[in-house]
Amino acid sequence: xxxxxxxxxxxxEALRDRDAVEHPGKFEGWRPxxxxxxxxxxxxxxxxxxxxxxxxxNVDAASAWLASFCxxxxxxxxxxxxxxxxxxxxxxxxxxxxxxxxxxxRGGVAETGSLIMDARDGxxxxxxxxTHVVFVHAGDVYATLREALxxxxxxxxxxxxxxxxxxxxxDIGQILVRGVHGPGRLVAVLIESGDL
Amino acid sequence: MSFKGPAKYRxxxxxxxxxxxxxxxxxxxxxxTFDAHRVHAWGQIDADRWRDWARDVKTxxxxxxxxxxxxxxxxxxxxxxxxxxxxxxDDALAVLSEVxxxxxxxxxxxxxxxxxxxxxxxxxxxxxxxxxxxxDLGEYIIQxxxxxxxxxxxxxxxxxxxDCRSLFHERLGTPLxxxxxxxxxxxxxxxxxxxxxxxxxxxxxxxLAADTGTVALIENEGNIRLATSLPRVHxxxxxxxxxxxxxEDVSGFLQLTARAATGQxxxxxxxxxxxxxxxxxxxxxxEVHVVLVDNGRxxxxxxxxxxxxxxxxxxxxxxxxxxxxxQTGGHAYGWTYSGPIGAIIAPGMLGLxxxxxxxxxxxxxGACTAVCPVRIPIPELLVHWRQKAAEQGLTPAAxxxxxxxxxxxxxxxELFRAAGSVLRHVPLELGGRALPVVGGWMQERSAPKSSKxxxxxxxxxxxx
Numbered sequence: 013x014x015x016x017x018x019x020x021x022x023x024x025e026a027l028r029d030r031d032a033v034e035h036p037g038k039f040e041g042w043r044p045x046x047x048x049x050x051x052x053x054x055x056x057x058x059x060x061x062x063x064x065x066x067x068x069x070n071v072d073a074a075s076a077w078l079a080s081f082c083x084x085x086x087x088x089x090x091x092x093x094x095x096x097x098x099x100x101x102x103x104x105x106x107x108x109x110x111x112x113x114x115x116x117x118r119g120g121v122a123e124t125g126s127l128i129m130d131a132r133d134g135x136x137x138x139x140x141x142x143t144h145v146v147f148v149h150a151g152d153v154y155a156t157l158r159e160a161l162x163x164x165x166x167x168x169x170x171x172x173x174x175x176x177x178x179x180x181x182x183d184i185g186q187i188l189v190r191g192v193h194g195p196g197r198l199v200a201v202l203i204e205s206g207d208l
Numbered sequence: 209m210s211f212k213g214p215a216k217y218r219x220x221x222x223x224x225x226x227x228x229x230x231x232x233x234x235x236x237x238x239x240x241t242f243d244a245h246r247v248h249a250w251g252q253i254d255a256d257r258w259r260d261w262a263r264d265v266k267t268x269x270x271x272x273x274x275x276x277x278x279x280x281x282x283x284x285x286x287x288x289x290x291x292x293x294x295x296x297x298d299d300a301l302a303v304l305s306e307v308x309x310x311x312x313x314x315x316x317x318x319x320x321x322x323x324x325x326x327x328x329x330x331x332x333x334x335x336x337x338x339x340x341x342x343x344d345l346g347e348y349i350i351q352x353x354x355x356x357x358x359x360x361x362x363x364x365x366x367x368x369x370x371d372c373r374s375l376f377h378e379r380l381g382t383p384l385x386x387x388x389x390x391x392x393x394x395x396x397x398x399x400x401x402x403x404x405x406x407x408x409x410x411x412x413x414x415x416l417a418a419d420t421g422t423v424a425l426i427e428n429e430g431n432i433r434l435a436t437s438l439p440r441v442h443x444x445x446x447x448x449x450x451x452x453x454x455x456e457d458v459s460g461f462l463q464l465t466a467r468a469a470t471g472q473x474x475x476x477x478x479x480x481x482x483x484x485x486x487x488x489x490x491x492x493x494x495e496v497h498v499v500l501v502d503n504g505r506x507x508x509x510x511x512x513x514x515x516x517x518x519x520x521x522x523x524x525x526x527x528x529x530x531x532x533x534x535q536t537g538g539h540a541y542g543w544t545y546s547g548p549i550g551a552i553i554a555p556g557m558l559g560l561x562x563x564x565x566x567x568x569x570x571x572x573x574g575a576c577t578a579v580c581p582v583r584i585p586i587p588e589l590l591v592h593w594r595q596k597a598a599e600q601g602l603t604p605a606a607x608x609x610x611x612x613x614x615x616x617x618x619x620x621x622e623l624f625r626a627a628g629s630v631l632r633h634v635p636l637e638l639g640g641r642a643l644p645v646v647g648g649w650m651q652e653r654s655a656p657k658s659s660k661x662x663x664x665x666x667x668x669x670x671x672x
Contacts, residue, residue: 014293015293015294015295015299016281016293018295019277019293019295019448019500019502019506020274020277020278022502022506022509022510023273023274023277023448023506023509024274025510026506026509026510026515027271027272027273027274027509030271030512030515031271032268032271032272033264033267033268033271034264034268035264035265035268035453036260036261036264036265036268038456039258039261039456039457039459039460040257040261041459041460041463042252042253042254042463042473044473057473061472061473061476062476092490108400108404123463123473124462124463124473124474125473125474126474126478131485131486131489131491131492132486132488132489134489134490134491135433135437135438135491135492136437136438136491138433139430139433139434139437139438140400140434156459157459157462157463157474158456158459158460160459161455161456161458161459162455162456164455164480165419165420165454165455165456168420168422168480168482169482169486169488169489170287170481170482170483170484170485170486170489170492170496171436171437171479171480171481171482171492172479172480173433173477173478173479173480174474174477174478174480175476175477176473176474176475176476176477176478177428177476178476179428179429179430179476179477180428180429180476181345181346181392181428181429182362183344183345183346183349183362183363183364184345184349184364184369184372184388184391184392185234185367185368185369185372185388186237186238186241186365187369187388189388189389189391189392191392191393191396192345192392192395192396192429192430192431193343193396193399193400193403193429193430193431193434194429194430194431194433194434194477195430
């Protein structure tokens with residue numbers, strides 16, 4: 013008998029006379045704002061968690077914003093799925109040396125103030141850079157985390173990260189510090205209409 | 209320093225309070241902050257409904273655990289992950305040895321994982337000659353100090369800023385008056401090098417979704433995302449009680465756990481890990497191993513009452529509110545899991561004799577169960593274990609003798625009155641010190657003065 017079989021056998025033995033309880037059904041969560049306006053919830057919570065939010069009407073405007081934002085940086089690490097128009101006019105650097113990372117989120121979540129980062133965009137550029145700019149299309153923002161996970165389950169990469177604020181810790185005397193490991197600055201750029 | 213086992217709980221607790229009053233101050237301040245955040249976060253939601261839902265999902269999973277484990281195994285295997293089953297800590301560590309040898313692992317980065325503490329992962333790796341580095345800031349601090357964690361969520365809350373200043377000054381060369389920002393910056397630099405050089409990342413798992421084979425992890429620093437993304441191999445140790453039916457269900461648990469632990473809507477970083485890097489991905493580990501760990505959990509599951517403790521999501525809310533835990537922090541409990549939750553899972557996982565006297569490390573005030581996000585009836589389970597301990601003769605002999613004597617006296621009004629009369633005429637201050645149990649109690653306390661008359665006499669004369 014393998015360890016697997018012995019563990020399963022002990023589980024079955026333990027449950028022999030125990031009544032089963034039905035699954036209670038779907039999780040009814042919390043919406044920070046009306047479901048018809050999910051981006052408002054996303055903005056509210058991301059900012060509360062220490063993130064910055066920039067709203068742009070379309071890709072062209074976002075591209076112009078990026079060009080001026082880039083003036084302060086010397087190079088950038090860019091995600092694999094970032095469309096051409098949103099690639100910064102900077103020399104490309106590796107994620108472990110570039111001061112700026114530019115990524116495209118697969119979507120957002122209003123309920124938790126999260127950006128959905130797909131491994132197919134490249135994980136290192138999401139994590140190693142001190143400043144992380146993330147583009148997200150307003151049409152890809154879900155009202156609840158549950159709806160987001162139901163959709164994601166149909167097409168899962170090796171890993172997904174939900175980024176809901178900059179890296180932070182209060183492990184030293186309960187005092188909040190930012191940028192402990194991951195990006196200390198998170199800038200979400202909401203593209204409110206048009207195609208990416 | 210590692211954990212000494214629960215047997216010396218009373219002595220260790222007393223020692224902490226007398227010899228390190230600053231620990232009590234740090235722990236009380238930190239836990240009060242955690243709890244205030246929880247109160248605020250629960251005020252924004254229908255917490256009662258969320259908790260009912262979470263309790264029922266967990267109870268449902270535990271009642272069908274064999275099926276969900278098989279489903280998770282099948283899905284993770286289909287995702288390309290390697291599944292291992294470990295009956296004991298030694299089995300789990302043997303898997304780690306295999307991975308280390310197969311891949312020639314020299315350097316390891318670790319994400320915070322209470323299960324890895326329970327298993328003794330760091331000591332094992334050091335024994336294999338592997339360099340292992342904790343990367344959660346709190347875990348990094350206590351690893352440098354050689355301390356075990358004192359809290360499930362905040363492993364270093366027993367330390368003050370000054371403690372960290374002197375440690376970092378000595379180890380990383382920061383100035384003695386450095387602010388926390390500067391200290392964290394120095395840790396970032398030191399740990400960044402560790403991340404980039406490591407061959408293996410080790411994590412735990414907060415939840416394991418059976419339908420997609422997803423290991424879900426919550427954090428705020430980003431070190432878990434890094435430890436599970438950068439090294440070429442990732443090993444996740446997951447307790448078999450961490451199963452949830454679906455990825456959809458994970459949505460509720462991520463939010464409830466974050467709100468219970470730190471009062472956030474969700475951790476700033478969540479990782480959902482299905483398996484190794486796919487062909488269309490540019491980075492991520494080439495190999496992912498998920499080790500499903502029993503190590504006493506099926507023993508707990510088999511207990512007709514205490515199985516409910518397996519619903520625990522390790523948020524630490526019961527530690528934060530516990531008036532007993534707040535006095536000492538976690539070290540005195542002598543085991544990985546401290547506070548109320550530790551006191552009810554230790555007897556099931558370690559064996560009751562080994563876990564004594566932890567079921568007594570509580571005033572049964574019930575604050576813990578009032579805040580538990582999965583509604584574990586903690587006080588009832590403490591009493592459950594106390595009762596079993598009494599049945600098995602594991603209570604102190606003097607206490608048993610004292611209670612038996614009292615039972616005899618209380619059954620006869622004449623004897624009871626006679627004994628009362630004797631006690632009223634012996635000065636407690638002198639007599640008490642000579643008695644077992646009472647003598648120990650009185651080393652720190654003065655005795656009340658005896659009444660001249662018995663209650664019965666006063667009653668007959670008319671009490672004013």
